[in-house]
Amino acid sequence: MTNGEYPGNDDWRQVPGTQNQPPSQPQTGGFPAYGAAPTGGVGPGERYAGPTPTGQFPTAPQTGQFPPTAPQTGQFPAGAQPPWGPPPDSPTPGATPPGAPAPAPKSGGTGKKAIVAVAAVALLAGGAGGAAGAWLANGSGNSSSQSTTVASGPTMTEQPAAEPGSVQETAAKVLPSVVSITVVVGNKSGSGSGVILSDNGVILTNNHVISAGGGSPASQILVSFNDGSRATAKVLGTDPTSDIAVIQADKTGLTPITIGKSNNLSVGQEVIAVGSPLGLEGTVTTGIISSLNRPVSTSGADGEESVMDAIQTDAAINPGNSGGALVNSAGALIGINSAIATISGGAEQSGSIGLGFAIPVDQAMRIANQLRSGGTAEQASLGVTVRPSTDVTRPGAQVVTVVPGGAARKAGIPEGAVITQVDDRKISASDALVAAIRSYAPGDTVKITYYVGSQTKTAQVTLGAS
Structure with missing residues (x-):
């Protein structure tokens, strides 16, 4: 790696929840x-x-594939019944009528059903409309047809204006x-x-x-x-x-x-x-x-x-x-x-x-x-290579090498130091340090907190450029 922030080839990086060992199997x-x-x-x-x-770095994702075609809406899947179902007395499609012999199986089949996923949007109709009439019996026993009017409230065809x-x-x-x-x-x-x-x-x-x-x-x-x-x-x-x-x-x-x-x-x-x-x-x-x-x-x-x-x-x-x-x-x-x-x-x-x-x-x-x-784009650089701390009770980024003439060397940060903080930001792993340093610009001054053995120290570091 060329930016001075990545660990060497013998390094691995910690997954949250592990005990500083690369998992042998992906977690379900x-x-x-x-x-x-x-x-x-x-x-x-x-x-x-x-x-x-x-x-390790993953295999690069493959490209060149277009996204899947967007599902069509407004129609039922092939062969599906309307949402309200068949009439009560109608036979189920494909069913054998009572008393009829069972159909012979089709030749050429494997006995397995092919399942096809179809995306669709079913619109639920809310009933049948139309004018409603009421047959009322009058006092003389004669029937008469009397129309009724459905009451309606005001309508609004415009959408409300966007609120600030x-x-x-x-x-x-x-x-x-x-x-x-x-x-x-x-x-x-x-x-x-x-x-x-x-x-x-x-x-x-x-x-x-x-x-x-x-x-x-x-x-x-x-x-x-x-x-x-x-x-x-x-x-x-x-x-x-x-x-x-x-x-x-x-x-x-x-x-x-x-x-x-x-x-x-x-x-x-x-x-x-x-x-x-x-x-x-x-x-x-x-x-x-x-x-x-x-x-x-x-x-x-x-x-x-x-x-x-x-x-x-x-x-x-x-x-x-x-x-x-x-x-x-x-x-x-x-x-x-x-x-x-x-x-x-x-x-x-x-x-x-x-x-x-x-x-x-x-x-x-x-x-x-x-x-x-x-x-040319420039990234801020601390001038170290790091790996996760080997002490699971004191997480951080452990300095493996210090680049000669780099920012860390000038600030006196030694090899073996475990960096735990950049300004007010906690550092729990090597990637966290890489991300934190890249959030700054070359030439910015940051406070690095680290420990060596049982001693905790701080250093003011002016970041270099990679």
């Missing part, structure tokens, strides 16, 4: 090990994420600033989302969206806008380490998104995710911030590993949301949706289970501004 019902994709590949524009890795700060108002503000991105690399393709940074077509997205072909240059990038228009785009810069990319669409007169802040967020804060899950452009989902500073390791189609200092949200995020916007209730961008945790069962893969992760906007914009000007 938990995250896939280190965010590995389930067998059978993953859809384009998707990353699987786990909380911490387990000692509502999801409705925020969605209307944000949707014009979020795009769908389709990438073609040779005979492979992928899709994702992006956010507009300038009116002349600068768009921020994930590196793994642009790298749909496994790292090869894209032969075509097509951007679809909220107004239905489309334009081709070119890559301005990518950074696999932070999973950030910037592209330039051949279109002007666009609506840039409002840039917010991510260093003052709160757990429980309401958020909105906007993007194109499964190719469904302009999709809006809502939720809250479930956790902050969550260290999440992912691997994209190009095989590049990224560790995010992530915002965790329960807003529904699915394949295709990658690169899209996570905004606050005012419509300001606070994160770039990038990864989801999934529960894998055999060759099946699930969508959102309420565990989505976004790159904080402060970090994303710092990298994006370097890339859009043609520069």
Whole structure:
């Protein structure tokens, strides 16, 4: 590894709940090990994420598969009865009438039933309408027909106006600033989302969206806008380490998104995710911030590993949301949706289970501004390689080597020290340290708390650049 924050080849990283030993078997019902994709590949524009890795990088997700066709609605599955069922006296379809001989079995069958899953929406009709009449008997015994009138209240054909700060108002503000991105690399393709940074077509997205072909240059990038228009785009810069990319669409007169802040967020804060899950452009989902500073390791189609200092949200995020916007209730961008945790069962893969992760906007914009000007992205570096602490009662990131001339060496942090805190942030594992350091910019000064033996020490460290 080149960034000075990863452990060596002999290292493994701890999964929460283990006793500092890599698990021999994946845990049922938990995250896939280190965010590995389930067998059978993953859809384009998707990353699987786990909380911490387990000692090896996963096989890179396969790309080039389009999302499954969206289920059609408004019809019953083939052969299904209407929701109200057959008439009471009608025979069950396929049943043998009483007294009739049983039909002979069809030849060529195996005796097994083929089960086909069909997605459908059944609309339940609420009864038969029409004019109602009442036959009333008068005092003389004669019958007469008397019509009745059904009383009705006022009607409203207009929808209520969006209230300030509502999801409705925020969605209307944000949707014009979020795009769908389709990438073609040779005979492979992928899709994702992006956010507009300038009116002349600068768009921020994930590196793994642009790298749909496994790292090869894209032969075509097509951007679809909220107004239905489309334009081709070119890559301005990518950074696999932070999973950030910037592209330039051949279109002007666009609506840039409002840039917010991510260093003052709160757990429980309401958020909105906007993007194109499964190719469904302009999709809006809502939720809250479930956790902050969550260290999440992912691997994209190009095989590049990224560790995010992530915002965790329960807003529904699915394949295709990658690169899209996570905004606050005012419509300001606070994160770039990038990864989801999934529960894998055999060759099946699930969508959102309420565990989505976004790159904080402060970090994303710092990298994006370097890339859009043609520069090279720089990450903050402590100048050490680390592994999890071997003392299960005192978790932290144990320093394996100190890079000569690096930030830690200048601050006097020795090999063997176990780092337990960066500023006010607790460090429980090596990935937590990587994520914490990457949340800063090169040149920032941080307080590192560590222990050597029984002594606890602190050091003021000016972070370098990798």
